[in-house]
Amino acid sequence: MTDREAIDEPLWRHRPLFVFDGVCVLCSSGASFLMRHDRAGRVDFASAQSPLGQSLYRRLGLEMDATYLLIDGGHAYTKSDGYFRLATILGGWWRLALIGKVVPRGLRDWLYDQVAARRYRWFGKANHCELLSGDQRGRLVSDLDSDPLR
Structure with a gap:
């Protein structure tokens, strides 16, 4: 899969979806x-x-374990491209992160892969979504029945 790949219509969503490793301390x-x-x-x-x-x-x-996912506009974004897409979605000062695009994608994604491969060793693990507040856990879309991916 490429860093930005079209996905089937059933995975189209009304709003962007950020999918992260819920047991990784860094990710959570x-x-x-x-x-x-x-x-x-x-x-x-x-x-x-x-x-x-x-x-x-x-x-x-x-x-x-390979990457997080950002689903937006019928596409799946991963690694550095996903973070840049997220910065665009959030707007405002988040767009400053787009400066990072001056670094070649191969190098950005290599760095991402290095951290991803060592994230548990460097940052540890927690119980599933334990680091999120109650309100934040309430923002999670958790199952297929509650989210028809629209």
């Missing part, structure tokens, strides 16, 4: 940070371990 902390700063609720969130997250990874032929 990052999702918590995004939720705190996305006060307008532009983005939905799901853990990779949820039925919805597992279904998306299977459907796209990706290993959960």
Whole structure:
């Protein structure tokens, strides 16, 4: 799969969906940070371990440990391209992150892969979504029945 690949119509969503590793301390902390700063609720969130997250990874032929997912506009974004797309969606000062596009994608994604491969060793694991507040856990889209991917 490429970093930005069209996905089938059944995976089309009304709002962007950020799928993250819910047991990774780095990933959950990052999702918590995004939720705190996305006060307008532009983005939905799901853990990779949820039925919805597992279904998306299977459907796209990706290993959960390989990358997070950002589903937006009928496309799946991963690695650095996903972060740049997220910065565009969130707008405002988030767009400053787009400066990172001056770094070649191969290098950006290599760096992403290095951190991803060592994230549990460097940052640790927590119980599923334990690092999210109660309100933040309430923002999670967790199963296929509650989210028809529209």
